Amino acid sequence: MKILLVDDDPVFAAALVEELTGFGHALAVAEDGRAGLAAIDQDAYDAVVLDRMMPRVDGIALLERLRGDARSIPVIMLSARGQSDDKIAGLAAGADDYVVKPVEAAELHARLQAVLRGRQWTQGSSDTLRAGDIVVSPSRFRAWRDDQPLDLAKLELKLLAELVRGAGTVLTRAMLIERVWGYDFEPDTNLVDVYIRRLRQKLTAAGGDDPIRTMRGVGYMLRG
Amino acid sequence: MRAPRSLRALTAIVVAALLATTVGTGAAIFTATHRTIVRLVDERIAAAAGAVAGEAGPRPTPVLPTPVLLRRLAALTRDRDTGDIGALLTDARGVAIGGNVTLRRRLPPGYASLRAGDGIKGLSAGRAYTRSVGDGRMLTMIAETEPFDDYGAARLRIYLIGFGSILLVVAIGLTGFSRLIARRIGAMRATAAAIVEGDLQRRVPTEGDGGPFDAQAEAFNAMLDRIAELMRGIAGVSSDIAHDLRSPLARLRGQLVQLERRAETPALREGLAAAIAQNDDILAMFAAILRIAEVEGGARRAGFADIDLSALAGEVSGMMAPVVEDGGRTLAVAALPPLPVRGDPQLLTQTLINLIGNATRHTPAGTRIVLAGGRRGTSGVLTLSDDGPGIADEDRALALRRFGRLDRSRSTAGHGLGLPLAAAIARLHGGALWLEDAAPGLRVVIEVPLA
Incomplete structure (x- = not known):
């Protein structure tokens, strides 16, 4: 994936470039908002990782300019402080996702993948999600594996839908907490693991192998 | 004399x-x-x-x-x-x-x-x-x-009227004088009470007459400004430390995860997994410090909405039941009458998850945990009781203090900031959180004023 990182902190940027390169991305760095805008004009990127607080043109202003020009390039916003109003402002300005610094490369990688996949999903308007032999219909609150209906609780269904939507890519615990539970905090319990375990039991109850892979220390991935 | x-x-x-x-x-x-x-x-x-x-x-x-x-x-x-x-x-x-x-x-x-x-x-x-x-x-x-x-008799009447009116003037003067003093002192006391309540922005009003009371109020306000400045400094320092240490810890975690993936022996993998878990504990502690700072800053009050505390509690307990059962405890819900409050659903949810998590973590397997709601005067009250070992009287205040972990719990996971965060969230809502003896076990009480 070709990514533009716009961040005025050279130490943070250098570390992130090195780590994301390890995940197979190609990165370019712009040290402030103005340079970021110039880079986006000159070159085509798959996604932008954008720091919120920067001298001259800051993250929000850059994003508003991009969206004002109807440029839909995926943007993940980075912020130093995870205050909830910051997050709302970032998403309102048109960010696809919002991450609080410090962010692990694995987390950012997972979110970049999810943002790109999310774009594909919104383009197709079908309500039914499919991954291998698993089918989920979020609007009808129903799910099937191998054409057999699954008896899932509401949260389990939301979790499965999220996994299916991101099938083939890693979903971190933080992403699942945000998207399935809708929390703006990470609860200090093994909430996600417990629900994954329940979901696994239900998915494999009628036979079949476990379609969910545990990515140790990072999160979970549904076989694509 | x-x-x-x-x-x-x-x-x-x-x-x-x-x-x-x-x-x-x-x-x-x-x-x-x-x-x-x-x-x-x-x-x-x-x-x-x-x-x-x-x-x-x-x-x-x-x-x-x-x-x-x-x-x-x-x-x-x-x-x-x-x-x-x-x-x-x-x-x-x-x-x-x-x-x-x-x-x-x-x-x-x-x-x-x-x-x-x-x-x-x-x-x-x-x-x-x-x-x-x-x-x-x-x-x-x-x-x-x-x-x-x-x-x-006429002379007596004249004397009574004459001297009586002198006394009356003096009495009125004294009453006015003491009222004035009481009002100005009352303003100062109200400010002090508001500060204690957590409204750190409150100041003593001045009349602008340049009198001794104004001078006193100004000195008092200057002192409050100075205290606020120092508190901001301290809060800033702890937030800054928490924040600045998170970057290297996040990087360290990334490296540990990479190493774990490549680890060749199960023993090494296990050791690295433990190191990651410890790292996660530290990150969670810093997240809690920053969350407490965010809550105590009071800015989240702006996002308060009308919510039913009981509905929220019922939802959270339903969501947490599998987690509790997974840990070999049970979570039951007693009466939950409607409790309309003004509040931040995210923070209240976090509080309940924290408390239920605590009750699961610090009790032996088989413990029964019960969530109940009720009214106490003009407040809505949620209680979370367990029949575990409880906390001794003398240790309860300590448990609510920041980093006030009890020796018994040091061996278990967690960072000792769950209860202080929950208490800060209760205070943000104009309420309180305290611990009681559930005989046997511990009862956590959250009180939030009804809307």
């Missing part, structure tokens, strides 16, 4: 002293005036008696015959200067033989006071002088001590 300690005591002493001196002065003036009048009247009637009957005293005066006495008395009564003096001449048996007044009682020789009861027409208070005029006859001269009737 010891100086009075309180303003009230000083006021009481001043009022009492003022009352005593006023009444004393009034009484002294009243008495002095009365004595002077009596002395002058006594001199006058004695002189009148002398004019009729000659000098009284040890030297015997010529004894005048009764007709002479009567003539002189008539002349006395006619005279303009002495026309108001009453006179009575009695014989040796006490029978009146002349004069222009009658008396109900026999007066002894010398001076006597007369009252309205003595039956002299037109006399309410007066003096009488009785002396012998020879042959057993007695002459009594009588004069009023009052320029008009009921003069004493």
Whole structure:
């Protein structure tokens, strides 16, 4: 994936470039908002990782300019402080996702993948999600594996839908907490693991192998 | 004598002293005036008696015959200067033989006071002088001590009105003065109370009159500004440390995850997994410190919405039940009547998840956890009770303090900030959180004012 990182902190940027390169991305760095805008004009990127607080043109202003020009390039916003109003402002300005610094490369990688996949999903308007032999219909609150209906609780269904939507890519615990539970905090319990375990039991109850892979220390991935 | 300690005591002493001196002065003036009048009247009637009957005293005066006495008395009564003096001449048996007044009682020789009861027409208070005029006859001269009737009562009324109005003015002054002091001190006390309640922005109002109270208020406000500045400094430092350490910890975590993935022996993998878990604990602790700072900053109040605390609690307990059961405990829900409050659903959810997580983590397997809701006065109350080992009385306050982990819990996962964060969230909602003995076990009580 070709990514533009716009961040005025050279130490943070250098570390992130090195780590994301390890995940197979190609990165370019712009040290402030103005340079970021110039880079986006000159070159085509798959996604932008954008720091919120920067001298001259800051993250929000850059994003508003991009969206004002109807440029839909995926943007993940980075912020130093995870205050909830910051997050709302970032998403309102048109960010696809919002991450609080410090962010692990694995987390950012997972979110970049999810943002790109999310774009594909919104383009197709079908309500039914499919991954291998698993089918989920979020609007009808129903799910099937191998054409057999699954008896899932509401949260389990939301979790499965999220996994299916991101099938083939890693979903971190933080992403699942945000998207399935809708929390703006990470609860200090093994909430996600417990629900994954329940979901696994239900998915494999009628036979079949476990379609969910545990990515140790990072999160979970549904076989694509 | 010891100086009075309180303003009230000083006021009481001043009022009492003022009352005593006023009444004393009034009484002294009243008495002095009365004595002077009596002395002058006594001199006058004695002189009148002398004019009729000659000098009284040890030297015997010529004894005048009764007709002479009567003539002189008539002349006395006619005279303009002495026309108001009453006179009575009695014989040796006490029978009146002349004069222009009658008396109900026999007066002894010398001076006597007369009252309205003595039956002299037109006399309410007066003096009488009785002396012998020879042959057993007695002459009594009588004069009023009052320029008009009921003069004493009128004088008393005048004094009461005069001195009373002085006392009234002083009393009104003192009341106003103490009200003013009470108001200004009350403003200061209200500010201090608001600060204690957590409204650190409150300041004592000033009147702009440049008086001593304004000076006092300004000094107080300057002190509050300084305290706020120091607190911001401290909060900033802890937030900054928490924040700045998260970057290297996040990087360290990434490296540990990479290593774990490549680890070749199960022992190494296990060790690295433990290291990641510890790293996660530290990150969670810092997240909690930053969350507490965010909550205590108060900015989240702006996002308060009308919510039903019971509905939220029911939802969270349903969501947490699998987690609790996975840990071998049970979570039951008792009555949850509707509890409408103004609040932040995210923060209240986090509180309940924290508390249920705590109850699962710090109790033995098989513990029963019960969530219940109710009303207490104008507040909604949620309680989370367990029948585990509980917390000793003396340790409960410690458990609510930041990093106040109890020795027993140091071996278990967690960072000791769950309860302080929950307490901060309760305070943000204008409520409180405390721990009780559930006999056996621990009961956590969250109180939030009803909307």
